[in-house]
Amino acid sequence: MNPxxxxxxxxxxxxxxxxxxxxGHLKFKMTPLWIAVMVSWGIAFFEYWLAVPANRIGSSVYSxxxxxxxxxxxxxxxFAGFSILYLKEPLGWNHLIGFTLIAAGAAFIFQTR
Incomplete structure (x- = not known):
């Protein structure tokens, strides 16, 4: 796959x-906290199996x-998609502006010298 x-x-x-x-556990607030933590930890295990190799592969072409x-x-x-689709929490104009400003700041990181 392309780096x-x-x-x-x-x-x-x-x-x-x-x-x-x-x-994800926010939809199951009646579940004991220790169970939520253990389930979350199990899910995060798979996140690491993707994030660590992504950064290793990406470091050959990105800083x-x-x-x-x-x-x-x-x-x-x-998170925006998750919030709307899973948590059923709307995003407002303030979220859109905030996310846009963050994206604009991120664009500077990719500027070449």
């Missing part, structure tokens, strides 16, 4: 796992700062 594309695809997949690990920035932008995009 420019593979990290992006793998980070998207890892973020789906990460988002479920961190926020660490670029990989981290990519991770954060992907995290916001995945």
């Amino acid at each position: 420019y594309v593979a990290p992006v695809v793998m980070l998207i997949a890892s973020n789906v796992f990460m988002t479920f690990a961190w926020y 660490a700062a670029q990989l981290k920035t990519m991770q954060e932008v992907i995290t916001l995009a995945v």
Whole structure:
């Protein structure tokens, strides 16, 4: 797989796992916290199996700062979809503006010298 594309695809997949690990339990607030933690930890295991190789592969063509920035932008995009589709929480204009400003800041990281 292309080292420019593979990290992006793998980070998207890892973020789906990460988002479920961190926020999926919010729909099950009656479940004991220790169970939520253990289930989340189990889900996060698979996230690591994607994120670590994504960063290793990506480091051949991206800087660490670029990989981290990519991770954060992907995290916001995945979380926005998760919030709307899974948690049924709407995103407002303030979220859109905030996410846009973060994306604009991220664009500077990818500028060549």
